[in-house]
Amino acid sequence: MTAETLSAEERLLRAVKKVLADVAKDTFTRPGHSHPLSDQTIQGIRECFGLIAARERELAEMAGRSMNQRPRFADESAADGRVVIPLPKTGRTKPTGPDGQD
Numbered sequence: 001m002t003a004e005t006l007s008a009e010e011r012l013l014r015a016v017k018k019v020l021a022d023v024a025k026d027t028f029t030r031p032g033h034s035h036p037l038s039d040q041t042i043q044g045i046r047e048c049f050g051l052i053a054a055r056e057r058e059l060a061e062m063a064g065r066s067m068n069q070r071p072r073f074a075d076e077s078a079a080d081g082r083v084v085i086p087l088p089k090t091g092r093t094k095p096t097g098p099d100g101q102d
Contacts, residue, residue, distance in 0.1 A: 007059065007063075009055075009059065010056070010059055013052050013055060013056055013059075016048075016052060017049065017052050020045055020048055020049060020052075023045065024045060
């Protein structure tokens, strides 16, 4: 999805979500160390993520878009069951004609 197809609110939600995730990453502490953020602040960040996700879901439904867009690995099969096999992996050295003959 390109930035042109997103509304201003959707772009805002993505930016806020990215900043919150960056704050969480930047303040990560190893187990046993005290966290620089208070428990109340951490809970507030979690609630903000929940609110953002709920609003993104609402906006997608209003626009008629599905929310099941997930990244796939290149070697993962497509949702419709198709599997793409690169030609070098078939063992053929040159393409054949439509009737199977060279």
